[in-house]
Amino acid sequence: MTLAGCGGSATGAAAGRPSTSSSPSAKTTSGDNVPPGGTETVSRTIEYTTGAKDRSIALTFDDGPSPVWTPKILALLAQYHAHATFCEIGPNAKAAPATVQAIRAAGDRLCDHSVSHNEAMSKWTEQRQTYEITGARQMIVEAGGSGTEVSWFRAPGGDFSPLNRHISAVNGLRPLGWTVDSNDWQRPGVATILSNIRKEIRPGAIVLMHDGGGDRSQTLAALQQLLPQLVSEGYSFDFPAK
């Protein structure tokens, strides 16, 4: 994947976040154009919270797995008894099955982040979008081994549409957004990553970070400072609601 693999466009990044004016979530309008086929087994509204009443947050890591960075992140999480959700690109999972299995063994969870990570996938045909979602899930499940569960779908760059949310829900994957954008994929420096997170963190938050897409040493260094801070502030680590 290239550096601009995730969250590359401002509009795309904004689409994964809650908004009062242009949110692609929740309401069903005449513009929804959802085909009648398929039964949605989970909600197709975008999930933006942990769903818990306590001081929990959900850490999410996109664009991996990376055999280099993901194990380092897992080790750091384990040190603080923290958990996270990993939104994986299908071919990356296929290339690093041991890393997917390590995520499972740690008790962390998996999210589908498409096959080709195209931030304009919502413009594609239904057939192609279906492959992006179900193909990636299959690669993740095959990499993780028997019993692997994938519970969410996060569109690349937050490029959700009524149609791809429907496809996601028909396949049992809840669309997953975020409320805190660390912007770590841009490698803006550890201090900036931390201040981006500190500005928006609150109970129930879903934090977007990256374990894939290149050198994640800044993400790792930021996490090393962030985890003990959050623990001392009484935060706990949960998963997004389903």
Ligand SMILES: [Zn+2]
């Ligand atoms: Zn991404």
